Amino acid sequence: MRIFIAEDIPNVADRLKLTIERTLSAVEVEIEFDLDRAKQVLLRPHHYDVVVLDIFRGSPENEDKAGEEIWREILKEKFMPVIVYTAAECELEPPFPHDNPILKCFRKEQGTDEKIARHLQSISPHILALRETRQELNKAIQKVLWDTSKIIWQSETDNEQRKELLHRSVRRRLAATMDLETEISRQKLLFWEQYIYPPLEGLLMGDLLRAKDKDSNDPTAYRLVLTPSCDLVLGAGRRTVNEVLVAQCQSADAYLKAVGVTIGNSLTDKTKKQLSKSFNDAHCGGYVFLPEYKTVFPAITACLRDLALIPINEIASSEEPSERFERVVSIDSPFREQIAWAYLQIAARPGMPDRDAERCVRENFTPSKPSANS
Secondary structure (H helix, E strand, O other), X not given: OEEEEEOOOHHHHHHHHHHHHHHOOOOEEEEXXXXXXXXXXXXXXXXXXXXEEOOOOOOHHHOOOHHHHHHHHHHHHOOOOEEEEEOOOOOOOOXXXXXXXXXXXXXXXXXXXXXXXXXXXXXXXXXXXXXXXHHHHHHHHHHHHHHHHHHHHHHOOOHHHHHHHHHHHHHHHHHHHHHHHHHHOOOOOOHHHHEEOOOOOOOOOOOEEEEXXXXXXXXXXXXXXXXXXXXXXXXXXXXXXXXXXXXXEEEHHHHHHHHOOOOOOOOOHHHHHHHHHHOOOOOEOOEEEEOOXXXXXXXXXXXXXXXXXXXXXXXXXXXXXXXXXXXXXXXXXXXXXXXXXXXXXXXXXXOOOOOOHHHHHHHHHOOOOOOOOO
C-alpha cells in the first residue's frame, strides 16, 4: 500500500511515518512538507493508495487552509482515500461524510499516530481492492481505446463528428466490455448486481422509491417506477408527464404466496428449486420479486396490479428536493427491461426514446451515399 503524507511540520510527519511502517507490513510511505508541491504531486498520473493530509499551513491561527484546497482538487480531479490529520477542528468545505471509512478526520493529540495506523490497517483490504478495481477499469479503457481509435479515424473525416463518434462508441464499448468479462469468466451474477446504488442521475423506469415518512425496513414504504424512461427525461426544460405510474410494494411473503411456496423452519430442496425457477420469469401472477440490498432496503415484492400515480414533484432529485419520496436505487439493464416486459404482459405499451431520425436519413440514404443494393 502506497501512502502519501502531506504535512508541513517535519517531526510530526516523520513520527507518523515511523508509526505506520511499524504497524503495517508491505507499505511505502512518502512525505511532502510543502503543501503546494503536495497538490501538484497528488494530481499527477501516478497514483497513491491513500493520502494523510494536514489542513493548515503552519499553525491553525494562521487560518491558511492549504490542505483544504488539496482536498477539493482531489475530489474534483481523481478518486483517492483521504485521512485528514489536523491540530484544529475538522471543518472542511465540502465536508467529509460521517460514515465513510476512506474519508476520515483525526485530531492531532497524544496517541493519534497509533489510531491512524490502526485505522489504515483495518481498511487496507478495502483500499487494495479499490486499487485492483481501478487497475481493471484502466485496463479495459486502454483496450477499448486501442480497438476503437483507428476505426473512428478511418470512418469519419470531420473532426467534430469524429470526436462525437469516439466519445459515444468508447462509452458503449467500455460498458459492454466490462459485462463481457463477467460472461467469459462464467461468473454467476449476484442478485444485488441488478441494482445501481446510488441511483443514476435522472428519474428512470425501474427506479425504486421510498416514502420518507416510513421506516426503511418497511416493505410497504417502497414504490417501483413503471412510467417509461423516455417520458421522464427532461426535454426542452420539461417532461412529458406530470405524474409517475408506480407499483406499490409488499413484503417478500407476497411473492412466496404467488409462487405457491410455504417456508417453515427451513427450505426444502423442492422449495429451493421452485423459487429458483420462478426468478427466470418476468413476473409471477403480477408480482415481481426484488431481493434485498443489504443496509439499503429489505427483500420486497412489487405488485404490478396494485398501482398508484405520484406527482413527479413529490419525488426528490438533485434538482428538485422533496419531502415525500426519495430515489433509492436504479435497476440496471437488462433487468429494467424485464420489469417493463412484466408490466407489458399485464397492461401497457412500449415507450420509445426520441431518436435523431433526420440524421439517420442524412447519413444512410443521401444520394452521395448509395445503398448496398443500388
